[in-house]
Amino acid sequence: MKHRNLMLAAAVALFLVACSGEAPPATSGPGASDTRAVRQAAVAIPDPYAADVAEAILMRGGNAVDAAIATGFAMAVTYIDAGNIGGGGFMLIHQGDETAFLDYREKAPLAAHRDMYLDENGDVIENSTLIGGQAAAVPGTVAGFWEAHQRFGSLPWRDLVEPAIGLARNGFVPAPALVEFIQDTYDWFGDQTNFRDYFGNISVDEPFVQPELADTLERIAELGADDFYRGRTAELIVAQMARSNGLITAEDLATYTAEWREPLHSNWRQFDVYSAPPPSSGGFAVIQLLKMKDYLAHHFDGVAHNSPQYIHLVAEMEKRVFADRGEYLGDPDFVDVDIDALIRDDYIARRAQEVDPQTISSVDGVEPGLESPETTHYSIIDPFGNAVSNTYTINWDFGTGVVVEGAGFLLNNEMDDFSAKPGAPNIYGVIGNTANEIQPGKRPLSSMSPTILLENGEPRMVLGTPGGSTIFTSVFQTIVNIIDFGQSPLDAVGATRFHHQLLPPDLITMSVTRPLPPETISALGDRGYRVEPHSFEFGDVQVIWRNDDGELIPAADPRDRGVGRVLEIPVP
Numbered sequence: 001m002k003h004r005n006l007m008l009a010a011a012v013a014l015f016l017v018a019c020s021g022e023a024p025p026a027t028s029g030p031g032a033s034d035t036r037a038v039r040q041a042a043v044a045i046p047d048p049y050a051a052d053v054a055e056a057i058l059m060r061g062g063n064a065v066d067a068a069i070a071t072g073f074a075m076a077v078t079y080i081d082a083g084n085i086g087g088g089g090f091m092l093i094h095q096g097d098e099t100a101f102l103d104y105r106e107k108a109p110l111a112a113h114r115d116m117y118l119d120e121n122g123d124v125i126e127n128s129t130l131i132g133g134q135a136a137a138v139p140g141t142v143a144g145f146w147e148a149h150q151r152f153g154s155l156p157w158r159d160l161v162e163p164a165i166g167l168a169r170n171g172f173v174p175a176p177a178l179v180e181f182i183q184d185t186y187d188w189f190g191d192q193t194n195f196r197d198y199f200g201n202i203s204v205d206e207p208f209v210q211p212e213l214a215d216t217l218e219r220i221a222e223l224g225a226d227d228f229y230r231g232r233t234a235e236l237i238v239a240q241m242a243r244s245n246g247l248i249t250a251e252d253l254a255t256y257t258a259e260w261r262e263p264l265h266s267n268w269r270q271f272d273v274y275s276a277p278p279p280s281s282g283g284f285a286v287i288q289l290l291k292m293k294d295y296l297a298h299h300f301d302g303v304a305h306n307s308p309q310y311i312h313l314v315a316e317m318e319k320r321v322f323a324d325r326g327e328y329l330g331d332p333d334f335v336d337v338d339i340d341a342l343i344r345d346d347y348i349a350r351r352a353q354e355v356d357p358q359t360i361s362s363v364d365g366v367e368p369g370l371e372s373p374e375t376t377h378y379s380i381i382d383p384f385g386n387a388v389s390n391t392y393t394i395n396w397d398f399g400t401g402v403v404v405e406g407a408g409f410l411l412n413n414e415m416d417d418f419s420a421k422p423g424a425p426n427i428y429g430v431i432g433n434t435a436n437e438i439q440p441g442k443r444p445l446s447s448m449s450p451t452i453l454l455e456n457g458e459p460r461m462v463l464g465t466p467g468g469s470t471i472f473t474s475v476f477q478t479i480v481n482i483i484d485f486g487q488s489p490l491d492a493v494g495a496t497r498f499h500h501q502l503l504p505p506d507l508i509t510m511s512v513t514r515p516l517p518p519e520t521i522s523a524l525g526d527r528g529y530r531v532e533p534h535s536f537e538f539g540d541v542q543v544i545w546r547n548d549d550g551e552l553i554p555a556a557d558p559r560d561r562g563v564g565r566v567l568e569i570p571v572p
Contacts, residue, residue, distance in 0.1 A: 036570040039383035042552040043067070044462075044542035046376055046562035047083070049172055050074040053163040054380060057155065058569055064382040065093060065152040066160055068390050069145045071378055073164035076141075076409065077213060078172050080199070081181055081397045082376040082466060085216070085228070086404070087412040088140030089375075089392025090276050092263060092450040094459055095152050096386070099274050099452070101263035104144025104392075105443040106137035106414040107256060109247035114438050117420040129416035131192050133246025135400045137414040137444065139228075141392055144258040146225035151260075161221035168214035168408075171207025175561050179204050185398055193244070193401035198408070212408030229253045236407040244402050246411075261332075266291070266343050272454040276391075278339060279331040282449025285321045285472035287343045288351070290479065292317045295352035305485045306496055306516065308523040309357075315500035315508060315529075316355040318473055322502035330435035331443040337435075360528050362505055375448060375466030379542045381552060383569040387459040387544075389450035393466070417444035447471040453479070463543035465557070470499045470538035478541050489555035489564075493541040499534060509534040513559055 041058050045051040053074040054067040062070075068091065075083025088106040093099065117128045129135050149157055182199050189195040202208050219227040227233050234253045241248045263274045264283035268290045275283030293300060296313060303310045324342055332339075341347060354361075375393035394400075394412035402411045419436045436445040449472045453461040461482070465474045474497055481492035496514045500507065508524060510516050512533045516524075521531045537559055544554045544564075556562030 036572060038568050039571050040552045041383045041567040041569050042381050042544045042554040042565065043071075043378070043567070044544050044554040044556050044562065044564040045071060045378040046540050046542060046556060046560055047075050047079045048561065048563050049078040049167060050083070050378070051563045051565060054378075055565065055567055056163065057160065058382055058567055060155065060159075062155045062160075062382075063095070063152070063384060064380045064386040064388040065095065065148050066155045067380050067382065068378070068388040069149055069153065070160040070163055071380070072141065072145055072390065072392060073161050073217065074167060075376065075378075076217075077164050077167040077210060078174075079376060080178065080410070082394060084139075084392060084394045084399070084410065084412065085141050085220075086139045086399065086409045087392055087394035088137075088414065089144065089390065090280060090446070090448050090450050091144060091148055092274060092276065092389040092452055093148070093152060094274070094387045094452050094454065097457065099263055099265075099454075100151070101261050101274075101277060102144055102148055102258055103261050103279065103443070104140035104147070104258040105279055105446060106140050106412055107252070108137055108415065108418065108438055108440055108442050108444070109249065109252045110440045111247040111249070112415070112438050112440050116438060117415075122421070124420045129418075129420055130396055130413050131189060131401055133241055133244025133400065133402050133411070135413035135415050136241075136246050136248060136402065136411040138248055138252045138256050139412060140256065140258055142220060142228040143225050143256055144392075147258040147260075157224060158221045161217055165214055165217045165221060168210040168217060171209035173206070174202055174204060174208050176204050177561060181397070185401075189398075189401035194403050194405065195398065195401040198403045210408050212406055214408075216407045216409065229256055233407050236404050237411075239406075240402065240404045240411075243405070246402070264339065264343070269294075270455055271460065273451065274454065275451040276446075276449055277332070278329055278337045278445075279443040280446045280448050281325045281329045282447050282472040282475070283451070284329070284339055284342050285325065285447070286449050286451055286475050286479075288321050288324075288348055289314075289317055289472070289476040291343075291345065291348045292320075292352045292355075293480065295349050296355060299355070299357045305481070306498070306520070308520055308527065311498055311508060311516075311520070311524060312360075312527060312529075313355065313357065314477075314498070316361060317352075318500045319361060319502050319505070320351050320354065321472075325445075326502070328435060329445050331445070334439055334442050335435045360506055375468070375471070376540065377450065377464035377466055377542050379462040379464065379544045379554070381459055381462060381544050381546075383567075383571050385458060387452055387462045389452050389462050389464050391448040391450045391464045391466070391471075393448065414444055417446060418442075449475045451475055451479075458546070459544075460546050461543065463541060465539045465541040467538040467540070469501050470497070470534070473497070473499050474539035474541055478543060482543075482545055489543050489545045489553050490558070493543055493555050494558045497539055499538065504530075506530050507532065509538075511539075511559075512537040
């Protein structure tokens, strides 16, 4: 595997040089040491093929945004369960002195309406928000990558898409875990979609080729986002909607835009914390949790990492975050979200005072505080000090299960992230209110939390994770594992994680493969908690940490197949 990946990286690098007509940076030979210095870059990416692509782009002289775009397209080929061009996401960028946030979240089709998933009794129709064409929202990934490139990219657009074209056309050897995952999913979709038609022959024994996807990527490389939203690919999407009873129209695609939004920013200790604003709930949640922990420092003092008391305190904090999330958060283009009020110091201090250090609060006692998995993430820091934290998704693993015939990619099932019925839980068990109800053209609420911590204007930590409603709790735990408990990045992302989301009030869920010790579970039981493995292995954290010596230390979650790499890159 390692040998194959190294060969791929070399091939990609040579291809990029050839297509650009430029020579690679001199690393040896006469004059090389006279004109170039070697600086560190780092990547933390959940797929080795995509990591090779990112490395090749950075070695070619591309910046963090270039590498992020190329990574995203590569993962659309090799990370089939979550990588995508049929979904959407958020990209947080720090370049030079500027920090920017790009919202390329999916949108509800114009024909969507509030009660579209309810039966005649007003109940949510089982799996209607998850399987089939009607569960798909208008994809944003291609528009987002195009917009990011127009503002921050440095290499030609085609150069960033070409590696993905090669992986789709020539094939890649899938990881055994991916093959098993796909095979285990056949029964979930059954004969309701064409999923098995496209992925029924995947195996670990030979390269998996995707000629239709290669053709689609070729059109995108040539025509940019225009092909996807107004060209041949758009036509194929609309035709698939007709076959799959979906709602996305040519107008939905032609009018889709990615939006630059002001990133959520707050000061925490010596750090500037930047994260995702609405329609993400993740940024406000990360900031609330970090600050609430500090306001409860007298209760945390001397409390051991992942001890019963530690878990209780964090669970009580998380309970209040989820209460605010369900009541107030939604698409800011449709809902007036007073996000500044939710991250104001005096407000968070007041919420912290509600935490009982010994007793589980009831749901009735945790009201909103104001008046009245599958996603994927990667982190990149380039040798110039620029950083990208990107989280994108097709929601549940393999999205709707609907492949766009003739185009070769899966469509998202992001409509499940809306509140199909206020008070009814989605696939993640999260309760929403009217702020997140379905409306035409609206973006669903998300928990995605791409986050960057700056110190003195320099990236100190870049991180994020998939995991549905567990995303921001995983991001929070990783930050404090490194900063408060002094864990290495690898130990921090590999540590047992736990999660509480308001309902049920006594339920703590934990990592499936790295559970809490039996004695901790027993002690929590004595307090009145139920402790169970989460319904899926939540989180696949990808983090880059710059230590006090200025060294970059990347780490990919050891639960999955990602890689963290430090790169030594010659720069002028």
